[in-house]
Amino acid sequence: MAITKREQLLRLRYKYKYDTPGSLKPSDIDTLIDAIDAALDEVIGISTGEVTISYEEQDTAALLALSDGDLATAAIITQDPLDGDYIKVYIDGIKFSVGRGNKTKPFYFSADGGVTAKGFSESDPTGKVEIGDALYVNPSILTATLDPTQTITIVYNITQ
Numbered sequence: 124m125a126i127t128k129r130e131q132l133l134r135l136r137y138k139y140k141y142d143t144p145g146s147l148k149p150s151d152i153d154t155l156i157d158a159i160d161a162a163l164d165e166v167i168g169i170s171t172g173e174v175t176i177s178y179e180e181q182d183t184a185a186l187l188a189l190s191d192g193d194l195a196t197a198a199i200i201t202q203d204p205l206d207g208d209y210i211k212v213y214i215d216g217i218k219f220s221v222g223r224g225n226k227t228k229p230f231y232f233s234a235d236g237g238v239t240a241k242g243f244s245e246s247d248p249t250g251k252v253e254i255g256d257a258l259y260v261n262p263s264i265l266t267a268t269l270d271p272t273q274t275i276t277i278v279y280n281i282t283q
Contacts, residue, residue: 177278177279177280178202178204178278178279178280178281179276179277179278180198180200180201180276180277180278181198182274182275182276183196183197183198183274183275183276184196184197184271184272184273184274184275185214185269185270185271185272185273185274185275186269186271187268187269187270187271188260188262188268188269188270189262189268190262191226191260191261191262191263191264192226192237192259192261193237193259193260193262193269194237194257194258194259194260195212195230195257195258195259195260195269195275196257196258196275198258198275198277199254199255199256199257200232200252200253200254200255200256200257200277200279201254202254202279202281203253203254203281204243204251204252204253204279204280204281205279205280205281205282206243206244206245206251207243207244207245208243208279208280209221209223209243209279210232210243210252210277210278210279211277211278211279212230212258212275212276212277212278213275213276213277213278214269214273214274214275215273215274216274216276219265222240223242223243223247224240224241224242224243224247224248224249225240226240226259226261227264228261228264229260229261229264229265230258230259230260230261230265231258231259231261232252232256232257232258232259233256233257233259234250234253234255234256234257237257237259240259241253241256252279258275258277
């Protein structure tokens, strides 16, 4: 029977809490336990049993974008982002700000052709970014236009 990642981490925690030889100081053991507890809280959703992973949309070419509200890339969101979690956008490896339900940042997500910017949480008045939403750019805020020689990467967390 295969054991889950959660079970592996719990066994590791138990080992360092109860089975560690006397060569380690109690403070070392406490540090290890704290690190394992943090990993359990961060990597494994203990309350839900879900695993949170970072998801990266495949690197895609930027579209020619000269005006505010232009589509930044043909790529769309293909997985449901974690509620309330920030979505990161990179151009050629450099991270840029994304509007959270507003168009005051270099990039924002929209489901209606760029008219309305969506937020990152279900409680946002404009709704949460979801599967099918597209990325839009504001070159006046970015202080540059986009062109097809640039690569856009979108990174966000999902649960599985």
